[in-house]
Amino acid sequence: MTATELPTAELVGCRAAEILVAIEGDSEFPAFEAATLEYSSDWQCFTGFPTIERWNLDTDKGPLLTEGLRAIALKAAVFALTGDERAAEVALPVPVDEMTHAMIAQPQLLARIAARTGFTLIHQTDQEHTDYIAGGYTHAAYLTAWGEPPTRYWLDKAEVDRRLAIFAAKYDSIGMNRSGREHQITFAAA
Template sequence: MSATITRPAPEQVAERAAEILEAIQADEEFSAFTKATLQYSSDWTCFSGTPIISRYNQDEDKTPLLEEGLRALALKAAVYEMTGDENTAEIPIAIPVDEMTHAMIAQPQLLERITKRIGVQVIHQTDQEHIDWRQEDYTHHAYRAAWGEPPARYWIDHEEAQRRLSILNEKYEAAGFVNMGLAHVIDFAEPVLSNS
């Protein structure tokens, strides 16, 4: 039997998360952090994260996704600050938003300096993360109390995300990619000759 997770009131978390986000954005290295995070986009190759966004376009979607990823990390940081429990702070996040948090965490020096200066801890651990966000869950209530309704383009409900992943998986398999891109059947035995 799993233990019940008790979290602070969403309104409390929302108030603190909004303060955390504001402090991050006001930090002297925030512009460098943003630039580094968005440049990382050329390495985003996950088949099952941002591609579930309808008509996804990385050039157009990366900046709004950065905002959503920051909000998610601020919410998690607020929960951690109030509970001191990393597992409890791993609140449900929508799949594309979670993927953006990975791009942010891939800037460890900048992120660590910023969070140290503002006195918060960023929480993210792959084996503890919850990418099963649902409308009207704890995260939704805290988010809405802090910033209003989350944008439906990025905050895709878990059941809808699973439906979209199923569609993507069929298309990937038709192109020779299996297990959501974690393997493929393409044989590179024949070298490609250059024109020079």
């Protein structure tokens, strides 16, 4: 991942919990939360949220917001303790990472909250790690901060890959190739 020595997971978890309290206590947090959850009409990813068993936007978006905030806080904690952006890209599960994208889509609100609360938002797609595994570094830091992560959302990489293979076969069967990244459908004029 990086040459930077990572701080202990316990130290990261404690700092992440503090960061999350500050974020949720910010005066603009209610607006940020509302805007992030409203973004739901654009959540049309074929390979992120749908890896959640019996995925339902209406019932899952609130709990996923919580998990996305925790992920952002974990990454910010690693950065605060190391100053290393690459090290801060800790392993996340695909559905939780997808939720962080919905949060980042509220740039003005999130930037103001970050400035007031003193955390640095870390996310760069080409450096992110969606190879989360229970028992790993991210899991240990999460345990310190908030207890056991909900396995509904914190899926191990091997399980995500298994579910994505199921989706790929289903998507291919209806002409949505490369898991929805291309198709050959022509739209005739009405």
